[in-house]
Amino acid sequence: MNLTSFVERSAGTWRSMRSGHSLAFQQFEEVLSQITIEQLTSHDQRVLDLLESTSQDPALIQSPFRMEWSAESDWEPDDPSEVSSGSCVLVPVPEDQTSGALLRSVGYAEAEQAISQYRFLSDGTFVLTTKYGQSIAEERIWFVSEHVRCRSSVLRTSEGSGVLQTSFASEVRRLTL
Template identity: 70%
Template sequence: MTIEQFVAQSSGKWRSMRSGHSLAFQQFEEVLSEVVIEKLSKEDPGVKQLLESSLAKEQDKCSISSPFKMEWCAESDWEPDDPSEVSSGSCIIVPLTKDKSSGTLIRSVGYAESESAISEYSFLDDGTFTLTTQYEQSIAEERIWFVSENVRCRSSVLRTSAGSGILQTSFASEVRRINA
């Protein structure tokens, strides 16, 4: 699989059910989300702004491939004050290809920490997308794979910044919303 194929296959509206286990707090969390993934043009103002503010080198910017926007609205059972509280957000993601099966992702907002992030991605032989992001306080390792055209799975492991301890794990199954 290539990043272009992955973004094309991921585009659309998804219903996600994620289970997370926080080892640090010994808590289990259930999250229901609506996720929208939309392909963007390389000329999109948000893409240009992200590239200008990122650590990407000028030569890297020549390898932009399939930028996209991801929006989410999530409801968690782990909100202590109000279990029905909804968290939402969005981020722009710009892939920079190194070769057919690997590269770098520049993200306006990271997965584990709410700051911009640069991640390394690659595809395994079976098409599984792997992503590793080094944050200031942690390291996030994610995997996304398609079970079928309209079902995908996602798993993540959040480690300490030294990589020696596991802070959190999660698994999500996601089903594409199909318009009738």
């Protein structure tokens, strides 16, 4: 697996079922989401804006993309039917064939711009590590088949010693007929 094939395989609309366990709150959460991943060009204004804010050289990027999500959780205390949604632009900056940095307009664990480190394992699993001010998030994404992928995450304390939250998601591509 390389970065270009990972982004190409990820493009499309996915239906996600995620189970999360918040150790900090001793709460179990089930989330149903729709995730859309769209490939972008290096000349897309959203990509250029993110590059400018991080002072990154546009010549070094590869396979930028945008992700949009809409999620329903059973852990909404006031309104269980409340839908959370958002989007972010992601711009990979490869260091070599299997690793690099990923510029994110919005992070996974904390709603702030972030620079993550990514790498591919020998089995094709994409591993993304992001250090935030209060936590460290590690996500793993792997393909079971062309239209099914899995995602797991672990959110640790900023020192990396304690686990705050874990999750696992199975995602199925929505096919258009």
